[in-house]
Amino acid sequence: MIALLKKSATALVLSTAVLTSACATQDPAAKAAGEIFDPYENTNRSVHQFNKGLDRYAFRPASKGYVAVVPPDMVTAFGNFAENLSKPGDAVNYLLQGNIKGAGQALGRFAVNTVLGIGGLGDPASDFKMAEARTDFGETLHVWGAGEGAYVELPAYGPSTTRDAVGIVVDFFTNPLSQLENNPAEDLQIPAEVVDQLGNRGTYSDTIDSILYESADSYAQGRQIYLQNRRFELGQEDAGSEIDPFELDTGGF
């Protein structure tokens, strides 16, 4: 069941990625100005409506129930568990990026949290102030020189870019845990991720609600926030950091 789910999810993301990365390149001048490149806006907006419906009628109520019933410490523990399972995959991505230190940190975290954190439910690595060491194949592609590509909103997943969508697919395979035979972690990875997302949706309910249901254009707001945060994570200069307060006429305000 899980394997099937995993395959179909992969196929879905893959097809979206292929469809969307087929064409369209951004005008270099617009790119340099940090403009948002969204040639699939119409499709993306339809997907956004679908995702909003999914959230309103399924994900949001389920997450409210989940955080209401499950004590906060357990929600955190399940989140830690999902995070810990992703560490070997992070280590592989750091290696691919040529970042030996990062790979060592990811493996170190995995070892500490798996052993001392009871299979990853606890997070002693953070108590020991170990570096976060979180990455993904989208970042690997960035390190290899791939541009961000076009903005896409993925069904049931949310905001992404064509580059990062490819990264999501590849990350199904980069995690060495999924290559092991007869290992319990393989069947746990997706459910753990779903439970983690439920916990996040419940814990940060007000913040997400304000973006999805209180902003005038939740699609534009989600896109703006995702892209700014993603560029920040990848250590890219954002157009926002160059906003010069002396260049705007504020007379009258």
Next chain:
Amino acid sequence: MLRRKFLASLGAIGASFAALPAFALNESSASNLITRLVTDINKVIASGKSERSMYGDFERIFQRYSDTSYIAAYAMGVDARRASSAQKRAFSDAFQGYIAKKYGSRFREFIGGRLEVTGVKKVKKWYEVSCVAYLRGQSPFEVTFHVSNRSGKDLFFNMFIEGVNLLLTERTEIGAIIDRNGGDIDKMIADLRAMT
């Protein structure tokens, strides 16, 4: 979907909103401003007042420490070119209330947390003050303020939370409200007032 740490940081976007007399702006005055801002915010959070009266406090903090006319003008974007002076004034006023309510309503998530100033550097004609936010049960995250003396006083004019900045976010939002109202600026201002 969005990540945990990032979401925690957005929740704390509220943790933002110190004016010194018009000394020349330098590294220490820029970071002083932010330290005072943070102290004032923490005081309001710790006061245990009702949420309603906290919004008023946050609005005053926002007025005192931030370059409100710049933030309002930026948020309105190109539409400001066709706005009358009366509309600009009305917008500035409504916008401050809206900001206080929007971010103030989420200060609850910040109770028991703290913001620490970690560094300051000069960028062109302004200063960038880096902070780290520590929230209960969350990994620490970065909050950055941009401070200038454009107005004659040291004030912050932009804030970044894990890379997401106030100016661009609010320009997107105000633009969307103007679009929703078919380009009518008065209706957009009325919408903002209705939200506070």
